Amino acid sequence: xxxxxxxxxxxxxxxxxxxxxxxxxxxxxxxxxxxxxxxxxxxxxxxxxxxxxxxxxxxxxxxxxxxxxxxxxxxxxxxxxxxxxxxxxxxxxxxxxxxxxxxxxxxxxxxxxxxxxxxxxxxxxxxxxxxxxxxxxxxxxxxxxxxxxxxxxxxxxxxxxxxxxxxxxxxxxxxxxxxxxxxxxxxxxxxxxxxxxxxxxxxxxxxxxxxxxxxxxxxxxxxxxxxxxxxxxxxxxxxxxxxxxxxxxxxxxxxxxxxxxxxxxxxxxxxxxxxxxxxxxxxxxxxxxxxxxxxxxxxxxx
Numbered sequence: 064x065x066x067x068x069x070x071x072x073x074x075x076x077x078x079x080x081x082x083x084x085x086x087x088x089x090x091x092x093x094x095x096x097x098x099x100x101x102x103x104x105x106x107x108x109x110x111x112x113x114x115x116x117x118x119x120x121x122x123x124x125x126x127x128x129x130x131x132x133x134x135x136x137x138x139x140x141x142x143x144x145x146x147x148x149x150x151x152x153x154x155x156x157x158x159x160x161x162x163x164x165x166x167x168x169x170x171x172x173x174x175x176x177x178x179x180x181x182x183x184x185x186x187x188x189x190x191x192x193x194x195x196x197x198x199x200x201x202x203x204x205x206x207x208x209x210x211x212x213x214x215x216x217x218x219x220x221x222x223x224x225x226x227x228x229x230x231x232x233x234x235x236x237x238x239x240x241x242x243x244x245x246x247x248x249x250x251x252x253x254x255x256x257x258x259x260x261x262x263x264x265x266x267x268x269x270x271x272x273x274x275x276x277x278x279x280x281x282x283x284x285x286x287x288x289x290x291x292x293x294x295x296x297x298x299x300x301x302x303x304x305x306x307x308x309x310x311x312x313x314x315x316x317x318x319x320x321x322x323x324x325x326x327x328x329x330x331x332x333x334x335x336x337x338x339x340x341x342x343x344x345x346x347x348x349x350x351x352x353x354x355x356x357x358x359x360x361x362x363x364x365x
Contacts, residue, residue, distance in 0.1 A: 076318040080130050081360055083349055084270065084326045087120060090340040092127055098353060101363045102130045102322035104171065104268070109157040121165050132322030133169035133209065133242065133268045134162050139217030140175035140197075141188045152196050159197065163204025169268055171209040171242035173218035174229060185219055186228045193239070201238040209242035209268055214251055222253050226262055244270035244326070245305045250295040256309040263313060269323040271356065273303030297328040299348050301355035311359050323360070325352045 082102030085091050095103055112120075124131060136158045142148040158170055175189050197208060210220030210229070219225040226241065233239050243266045245255035259266065274295055281294040288294065300307060327335065332348030335341070341349075 076320065077315040078320050078361060078363055079269075079314065080132070080320075080322040080363055081271075081353070081356060082129070082132070082322055082324045084135065084324045085341070086336065086339055088339045089123065092123060092129065094341055094346060094349075095129055096127045098350065100129070100353070102132050102324060104133045104135060104270075104322070104324045104326075105131055105167070106135045107161065109154075109161040112161070117161070117164050124165070130322060131165065131167050132324065133171045134158055134165075134167050136170040136172045137216065138172065138175075140173075140192055141177055141185070142175070142217070143177050148192075152192065155197065156200050159200045159204055159206050162206045168205065169207050169209050169240075169242070171211055171268055173213060173216045174210045174220040174225070176217045176219050182219065182225075182228055183232075186232045189219075189229065190232050193233075198236070198238050207238050207240055207267060209240050211242040211244050211270065212247040212251075213244070214247060222248060222251060223258055223261060226265070230265065240267040241265045242268040242270060244272055245310055246270070246272040246274035246297060246303065249274040249276070249304050256306050256313060259310055259313040263317040263319075266314075266317075266319065267321055269314075269319075269321065270326045271300050271323050271352065272326040272328060273298040273300050273305045275303040296330065297326075299327060299329045299332065299352040299355075300325065301352065302329065307356075307359060325349055325356075327352065 080102035082100040083095055084104040086106045136155055138151040138154065139147070140151055140155060142151055162168070162170060175192070177185050177188065193208065201207065210218070212221045214221040220229055229239070241262060243259060245259070248255040248258055275298045277294050277296065280292050284290065284292045284294055286294070327345060327348045329348050332344050335345045
């Protein structure tokens with residue numbers, strides 16, 4: 064009985080925020096609020112924003128009551144070309160500082176990579192760059208760097224092997240963690256539910272995106288098709304192979320209370336933007352994903 068009561072208390076604490084990943088615009092913010100979402104991950108370029116624009120965005124977000132969980136920051140932090148690396152490092156620092164001004168607690172993207180180099184050598188370089196260049200800015204602005212397991216970019220944080228190597232070398236740093244996206248593990252033929260269970264204490268943000276395996280293509284082409292045929296594609300939640308019940312069970316057991324943002328890369332709902340604002344078709348994708356997720360995600364209450 065005691066164990067059951069403890070489990071009930073723990074699961075009752077599972078009150079994640081549900082939202083979307085998107086470019087910022089006033090119109091997009093209004094849609095997010097009107098649809099009953101409670102969070103966003105934003106794409107913003109600090110080089111295109113002055114202090115007045117930043118203050119205006121911050122005021123509008125605060126007025127909406129929407130929680131911004133993270134800022135999307137892509138790129139190769141340890142690019143082998145020194146000039147490209149310096150450019151990326153400066154951009155990332157500017158994004159960390161933008162997070163500080165807007166009160167955003169995380170940036171999410173890739174770890175960085177030098178392809179062809181031994182794994183530990185890449186990890187050591189990542190640790191060096193982050194520790195010297197990023198962590199002082201993270202501490203000042205109260206921001207954490209999160210890795211998304213995207214295998215198509217400059218990234219070694221693509222799954223458990225990379226995560227283990229990175230977290231071991233970073234030790235107990237409070238400035239790194241995971242932006243968990245189960246779809247990326249599915250198309251790598253990894254188990255996202257087990258991965259979430261094994262690294263639950265490192266998950267600080269979540270992307271809700273599904274992945275459909277096109278078995279009729281894969282059975283003919285294999286995973287390295289000579290004709291470059293696409294044997295998988297991203298879908299909105301509920302339209303692919305992700306075990307959402309199992310994944311959410313892990314988060315509920317952990318008492319996860321962070322954000323979970325729909326990343327709509329489902330081409331059935333494209334085009335996505337018109338002059339920076341959601342198209343009607345793109346909105347349909349968010350609505351369809353939202354309706355599916357409502358059956359499994361508890362509503363956020365005050």
